[in-house]
Amino acid sequence: MTQLIAPHGGRLVDLIAPAGEHAALKREAGQYPAWDLTARQLCDLELLMTGAFSPLEGFMGRADYERVCQDMRLADGTLWPMPVTLDVSREFAEKLGGAASIALRDPEGVILAILDISEQWEPDRTAEAIAVFGTTDRLHAGVAYLAEKAHPIYVGGRIRGLEMPSHYDFRHLRLTPREVRAHFDKLGWRRIVAFQTRNPMHRAHLELTFRAAQIAEANLLIHPSVGMTKPGDIDHYTRVRCYEKLITHYPEQTTQLSLLHLAMRMGGPREALWHAIIRKNHGCTHFIVGRDHAGPGNGADGKPFYGPYDAQELVARHQEELGIAMVPFQEMVYIQERAQYVPADEVHAGETVLTISGTELRRRLHEGLDIPDWFTYPEVIDELRRTHPPRHRQGFTVFFTGLSGAGKSTLANALLVRLLELGTRPVTLLDGDIVRKHLSSELGFSREHRDLNVQRIGFVASEITKNGGIAICAPIAPYAQARKTVREMVAHYGMFVETHVSTPIDVCEQRDRKGLYALARAGKIKEFTGVSDPYEAPESPELRIDTSDIGPDEAVQRIVLKLESLGLIRPRQ
Missing domain, CATH: 3.40.50.300 (P-loop containing nucleotide triphosphate hydrolases)
Structure with missing residues (x-):
């Protein structure tokens, strides 16, 4: 394992073993108990191995896990808001015996990495939900995952990577942090503002990101999550086709699209802080945090889990330590009289505000109703209608x-x-x-x-x-x-x-x-x-x-x- 210093951002951890060691490591891995990674674990392993989760060198041990839950820091004091753990079944943990390592496999049985076990323990997942998400309400996607899908035993340890998970889709857009940084260097970009999204982008998003880039005097990285998002979200194939259509409406040579295979936890403020760290690892200098960033929706009481600007407040408190500047933004709304989008706090008295919520957009798609041009571009709607017919x-x-x-x-x-x-x-x-x-x-x-x-x-x-x-x-x-x-x-x-x-x-x-x-x-x-x-x-x-x-x-x-x-x-x- 080596650490490389890149011209953008901080140090990137490199968990991929040198090519000359792969054959020996694969023979070694064949001797260890093998764990078939879940979809979320595959996402986490990929971002560990690429350095997107720097400074993490593997799945968290107990000391890191407990301090992250308690006060958003690793055991050594480094700011890190989200647990990244490997959960396994009780039966698998019992079979480990005194094994020092385990082989991590993809669904097809390909060994991707070796995890050298530092410890295993049974966490209190209810306490984790309260600490990380602030609730035990299972309408929160992160809580539901912990309660209903996560296995009961956590195994921590360092990773020795052998092979990256395979992707057959949009390969030209699946760039590692090193590749993104190299692209910035090639283009001579020194100030880059990143935009995180898990939804299709429309005119309001274009206006928001364009304004953010102007404020930061920076180029723009559109960096959507295409791993696990919130249940019910539009599939990433449709979304990426929409992003490719939308990006043509930005000024030339100002904007880059890259995909992030992130398993989101929908953790609101903590998630926003996590997203900022990940974008710093990709070489970005600025990060857009909007209204209700990574919000999971409403709880059983009908109220949002987090306040609309809680995420902005948390990231603002830590941005100096993070080394990446936050660009805060309110919701963008369309003013009929001006025929343009403005931030919600710039609406004048008497002006007509036009908005279409996500729920209303889905209704119009489901019922085959018209979607106005002021809301989005016709080519984006065409993509949405192809995969979401009435x-x-x-x-x-x-x-x-x-x-x-x-x-x-x-x-x-x-x-x-x-x-x-x-x-x-x-x-x-x-x-x-x-x-x-x-x-x-x-x-x-x-x-x-x-x-x-x-x-x-x-x-x-x-x-x-x-x-x-x-x-x-x-x-x-x-x-x-x-x-x-x-x-x-x-x-x-x-x-x-x-x-x-x-x-x-x-x-x-x-x-x-x-x-x-x-x-x-x-x-x-x-x-x-x-x-x-x-x-x-x-x-x-x-x-x-x-x-x-x-x-x-x-x-x-x-x-x-x-x-x-x-x-x-x-x-x-």
């Missing part, structure tokens, strides 16, 4: 859940026929029994196997949805967390319409033609939902139907009306 042309999933005998299969089959009659999209039925036969024949009925079965259904449904089809799913799906996982899988690509068939258990038993309930009550069938195993009813499904008092035709009509109200299908003329 809702009645998008794929979606209808997910029935309920007790055995509740009527799920009957409704699913009836809905299948109704949607095939409409003929607007391909329709696929994933009934519980059919899936058990063709996808999950080897699974039993333990909680683990039930969850795996539901996840398989979710994966297939998400692929159908992604490709513009309709998936109708009808498993029992008794556990809330498994259903939430499926919702998240599908929601990346289209709407998830959870339909709780809430028929009472006594009615279900009366309908039981197979005699399953009787066998379960006699103890001859173990882990039977509703008898010897719980059913966790959905708290807020899109639709709830009790088939004990309505027939299939009426029930399906209710579903169709719901789909129409959501804009997923159009009434037949």
Whole structure:
């Protein structure tokens, strides 16, 4: 491991082993226990190895982790606001025994690095959520990740890098900190202001960044995060095509686009400070911090997790120590009378302010409505419409859940026929029994196997949805967390319409033609939902139907009306 001094920014840590050592290190790595990196860990490893996370030399040990959580500093006092940890399963940690190192692999099994273990421990993830994010509310994406996806054991240690993670998309834009700095040197840029974004950019963003560059008397680096962002964000493929269209509207030779494979935590003020450090490592001298920087939205109380300018205040307090200057900006708004964008605090009394929120933009896209030229450029809208067509042309999933005998299969089959009659999209039925036969024949009925079965259904449904089809799913799906996982899988690509068939258990038993309930009550069938195993009813499904008092035709009509109200299908003329 070496440290290089670049003409821009501070020192960059280099964690890639010299090429001449790779063959020996790969043989060595083959002797160690191997951990398959998660999507977030892949992002973190890449930015560790490129030096974007300088001065970190690996995944944090306990002393660094605890001090970062407590007061945003590494154990040696260096300012660093965000934990960067390697979480592993308890089973993997137990198998390590006395192993001194582990091999870190990508999803295809390629060994990317060796981690030399310094320590492993079980953190208090609730305490981490409170310290880092200021809340335990799982509507915060960072908190939800800690609570629902992170593994229970942390392993710290230095990294010896062998190979960078592979990317096949936009390679010409995936520049390391060294490559970005070299580009600045080649162009003779000495003052560079960076702009962080995870969303498409529109005219307001262009005006904001252009003004920021003028204020700083600097060139501009547009540096979007294309690793993990907030669930529900527009995919990075679409966003990058939008950035490429927008960048042509800046003055020539003033602006550079580069992609950052960052796994965002949506940590508000701490995240803004982290982003500033990362941009300093890329050689930037200035960093734009806007309103509600890296904000995760609203909590369960309906209020934002952070104040609109909390991030600016935190970065301002530390910018001298950071060595990168903050360029603060308020929201940019369009003034109809002036036909131009201005910061929100420069609006005069009586002027007409025009804005389109992210929610309103999505509504207009979903409904195929006009989006005015003052808001964005036509070529940007064309890109957004290509991958986000009106809702009645998008794929979606209808997910029935309920007790055995509740009527799920009957409704699913009836809905299948109704949607095939409409003929607007391909329709696929994933009934519980059919899936058990063709996808999950080897699974039993333990909680683990039930969850795996539901996840398989979710994966297939998400692929159908992604490709513009309709998936109708009808498993029992008794556990809330498994259903939430499926919702998240599908929601990346289209709407998830959870339909709780809430028929009472006594009615279900009366309908039981197979005699399953009787066998379960006699103890001859173990882990039977509703008898010897719980059913966790959905708290807020899109639709709830009790088939004990309505027939299939009426029930399906209710579903169709719901789909129409959501804009997923159009009434037949």
